[in-house]
Amino acid sequence: MKDWRKYILALIITAAMFVTAFYLTSMLNSARLADIRGAQEQIAIDLLSSETQFELLGNLDCNLITQNPILSEELNSMAERLSFAENNLNPENDNVVRLKKQYTLLEIKDYLLMEQISKKCNTSPVSILYFYSNQDDCPDCTRAGDVLTYLRQTYPSLRVYSFDYHLDLGALQTLISLRKVKADLPALIINNRIPVYGFRNLEETRALIPELKDLATSTTETK
């Protein structure tokens, strides 16, 4: 083989390897988004089913409703997936933003349904509405997220609803307006109490939620 052709061939093969690696990564990222989309569709169906069941049964049989608990585990799993996708794909990616909006709507629907059931069936779920930002206006948001993730893993029935404060979604902005949440992030609304602003470490956050002592823990908690 003529010498100069070998240099060109090696360049072509190396470039092909780069293109293949890029293609594989893109394909897997698309599969991730499809996975999130599929899981969200399932959650939407399950939520709709719970809502319909609730409307059919009214407040006649709270036992039956609590036999089909609302989907904290599925929502938690979805939250982890979406967070992974946001961190590894471009957070401005249209697909990621669209999925985030759909997930935010599901969270709000789940939250509202939980509120109705708790009033009618006299249950006491523990919920946290957590408002954060991915922009540069919240340097402590990552740490606040870590604390809540740890609490969520420790107390599987703890419901943590995470909302990107700046997400352009009407329902979210209405919720922010109704709860009078200021743009002083991170912000927590614990069990519908007044918003708490600023970063709190694990112990300080636990102190804000005395209801935690009544929740079952997972086996992985360490004191």
Add this chain to the structure above:
Amino acid sequence: MDLGALGVYACLFMGLYFEVFLLISFFEKRPSQKTAHGPRRFPAVSIIVPCYNEERTIAATVQSLLALEYQKKKLNIVVVDEKVYRPRNLLEHMQAVEYIFGVFFKKMFDNLASISVLPGPFSLYRREVFQKVGTFRHAHNTEDMEMAFRMHAHGLKIANAHTAYVHTTVPKTLRTLLTQRVRWSQGYLQNSLDYRYMYGNLRFGHFGMFTLPFGLAAFAAGLYLAGYMLYHVATTLGARTLTLWATGIPLRPPALPTEWFFLNTSMMLFLTVAVFLMTLAAIILGARIAQARLSAKSLAIYFVLFGFVAPLWLLRAVWNTARVRESVWR
């Protein structure tokens, strides 16, 4: 993507290009298998064995030379005293694989007529070489490398006899290994400075266009990647420690991903795996050429250890060269 990651991609591209180029050379001209046929003529050969405090190895060296299958009356062994290897420790295992990798390199550079060093353990010269280019020089304690550079500069041919068995002893401690490798690496840099006119020069064929530039690029890439990894690990550990302290979350072992979704599938990882696989292929081909046995243990030690040890001698060599400080032999 940050600038640091771009640098890593550049190093990966260069590493892949280099290995692809060599593998193309391999498939163009596969090395012949070892043969039982002997040479047709037996010219007189002088084997000069320079020694410096070699009391531990000289007897075995002379015995192995006397065991050469060559007409004894045509063989002249000259031992100049000025002073069936088994790797035992981690460093020896690492070097065993490195030398086998080197067998592949030497053969491919032979295919490209661009061998960059005539190894001290055993090289044979026609006497007329010294008449044409002169005798050995001090050459920054790497006279075997400088001789190769000089022969290329004069258009003389260097061939690799891959069917010959040559055994050597290797440094057994980190200190002696670093001393040796700093000398080699520094020698490469200083000889490159002396022969810088050959870099990128078409007149010197693949030696000038491929071997020399990629040798130097490997230096830069090795140091860059080591620095990048160190920076990345240090900042990640630092950030994690700070987060644990600030959040009060108890330390837990990292959770391994249990679903494909959370696996690292970045482009950088795929390309790193490609470099690893091609390196492994080159080592296996080197073992086939040398008809040497490779153990999984040696391979694992090489891949784990080399990335930690090599940057140490590269850094020292660059530092010494920049300060115009000569290497030590031992």
